[in-house]
Amino acid sequence: MNAEDILGYARRTGMFWSAAEIYGGSAGIYDYGHTGATLKRNFESLWLSYFVERNQNYFLIDGSTLLPEKPLIASGHAERFNDILIGCKKCKSYYRADMLLSELGIEIHEGAAPSEVDETVRSNSLRCPKCNGEFGPSRAFNMMIDVSLGPEKSDRGYLRPETAQSAFLNFYREFNSLRQKLPLGLAIIGRAYRNEISPRQGLYRLRELIQAELQIFFDEKNWEPDISDYAGDEMSVVTYPKGQQERVKAKDLLELGYPGFYVYHMALIHRFYVDVLGIPEEKFRFYEKGGDDKAFYNKVHMDIELDIQSWGGFKEVGGLHYRGDYDLSSHSRGSSKSFKVKSGGREFYPNVLELSFGVDRNIWAQIDILYSNEGRQVLSLKPYMAPYAAAVFPLQHDEAIEKEAESIFSGISGKFRSFMDFSGSIGKRYARMDEIGTPFCITVDYETVDNSSDNYGTVTVRSRDSREQKRVRVSDLERFLSDALKPEF
RNA sequence: GCAGGUGUAGUGUAGUCUGGUCUAGCACGAGAGCCUUCCAAGCUUUCAACCCGGGUUCGAAUCCCGGCACCUGCACCA
Incomplete structure (x- = not known):
């Protein structure tokens, strides 16, 4: 599919479209609709539980999107932008x-x-x-979008160009509040703004974008995550300056000289895409940037790339950046406060490892990669990613069946995002659910309500990908769904 | 921002060159009803569009001018 096809699909199915489209819209600004907003939220919660909540040292914070000028002068954005x-x-x-x-x-x-x-x-x-x-x-x-603050509009501010700054600005307080332990991870999921000259290609280049970022502050001389579980993981990497895509094992990357903590997070990210999101192995790779392509403060800089047909090949959807101590040292200078920490008899600026993901790009990528319109139209999202976990359908127009369907819907809808539809043929209702990726369709038929049937009190549960059905007791539905919707990690 | 292209129901399109028969066609879609004991079926019926503004003309979806938006290329992308 090309970008136009995806935009058409997205508009038709309630995923996303131009903001203010009834006035013609504006490039690089998008609104999410009823399916897209839920898909986005599912991605964000999955990201949060996978990268942040599983680690006792990592925490979610939130930051203002509106910043005064000073921190952005210190960070270098005011000058460089x-x-x-x-x-x-x-x-x-x-x-x-x-x-x-x-x-x-x-x-x-x-x-x-x-x-x-x-x-x-x-x-x-x-x-x-x-x-x-x-x-x-x-x-x-x-490149930054400036705003004027105050009644005289005399104070200059900017909409933040990246969420990362909010983490750096709040490091000091969180470090103390969390009793001065390293490593300390601060995650932010939020919006950032850039005045792109030429925003195009749907959700690729946006003026308002959503980032999911984890900034990990650590002691460069004392951080060795246990990589043993991941040592044999093999992934595609384009290293710098070699510039060739190769299959490399995590342990080989260590031998090539990449720091252990860096390789550990590469493996973590790789599994996130392949195992947790279900992206085919051959559509994922790391691409190392060097020379002029690399931001000057990064010590190691790899883009996370997915092969996205509608964008013409491998495109950046995230990054893994070893930023050294650039951020805390420049904010120390800018604010005239010391953000050095004392540990192990030394005093130093914590280094930063940044995991950065473009949420919008990842949403687009999943549609691009997981949607198929050959024959059947199916969005093969992982069940826990789908906008609706389940749909409840009465097989036919029948009072007893419809009543039972409503009762099932009200039983599960508060716990799982659910959908109910009474109209049209059953096949059409299945097809509509396939198209937006609903993994399970629960159908109430005559046997469900026939107390002389062996199948009394059971419903059929249809799987999106195989189209196979099995009978599940109504009383077991909740457990069935919660098992089936459990993320794979 | 520059150059070229494009703009018709919810989606995809026909019509635009050569103004009138366009009261804007088709397909999918959506709604209502019928039928139907599991995969976009069928029948009846309904819904819905010429990007915005101005001009030319007896008459504009069609020609002209201005604007807006999108697409492609260039430039840009700390």
Whole structure:
């Protein structure tokens, strides 16, 4: 399926669509509908229980999406997001002023204003390297979305460009509140904002996006998660600078020199995608970034990539970044407070390992990879991911059957997200549930309500993928569902 | 932001070049009813669209202008 097909599917089935679409919408801003919002929530809770809640040292926090200017100056975002763009009047090519000038061997101080860039261009009589055309006036382009605060709108703030900053800003308080133990993991699931120039391809490049991030603060010299269970796990990795995709075992990565804690989390992430979400092995890989592609503060930087047909191949859906002590040291400088910690007779800035996931991209990826419209239309989500856990159908229009169906629905609907439908043929109702990935359809038939039948008090439960049915006692339904919906980890 | 393309019911489309027969067709879909003892069946019936604004014309889905949005490429993507 291409991106258009997925958007059509998503609109039709209540997954997501352009925000404010009745006014024509706006690129890079999406709303989730009744199925999409639940799918997203399921992904978030699964992520939370898998990566965060299973570890006694990791905790969920929440942070404001609106931040004052200062922390974002300290983090480097204000400066680095403030590129100056300069465009050729003739061929309309745009350049980043700092890159253009340094290529031409002209020095200009960092943070130069557009007027200074224009003056430099004028005094050096610079022209477009492509067509020798004249440059128009340069202008600042800020990837962050700024807001003005206060009655005079005099205080500048920004919508946070990544959730990570909220974790760094709150490290000090949480570290003390949690009695100064390392490692300490702070997880945030929330929204972030970037003024992307050209948001496209559905949920790939968004101006408002949802991130699920876990920032783990640790002592670089003293963190060795037990990797023995994972040593033999084999996964696809493109290492830098080799640039070739290979199958590598976790223990081999250790020998290649990647830190143990890094490899441990690679294996954890790999299992999350393949075992827990059901992504086929060959559609998952790590892609190591180096050189200019790597953020300067990262010591090791791997993108988590999935092979997504509608996006034309392997695309980034998350990242595993060893950020060193960049974050706490820069906020120490920025705030004039020390975030060094004392441990083992040493005083140091905790290092940070960041697990970062784009929630929207992961939702799209699951639809892309797990939806099939060849023959039957089925979304093969893991049962615990599906927007509805179960649907309850009366086989036919019949008073006793419908009454029993309603009673079953009210019995399970508070515990499992459930759906009920009385209309149309049974096959059509099954098909509708297949399309949005409902793993189980519970059908009340004549035997259910016939006390002379051997099957009295039982219903048929149809599995989405096999279409097979088995009879389950109504009184066992709750246990059946809770077993079947248990996440696989 | 630049260039090109596109914009018709919930979805996918026909019609646009060559203005009228378009009271906008089709398929899927959705609703109501009938039928039906398990996989999008059938029958009856209903619902629903020309992106927005202006202009030309006796007459505009169709031509022109402006806007908005989307798609593709370029540039951008700490």
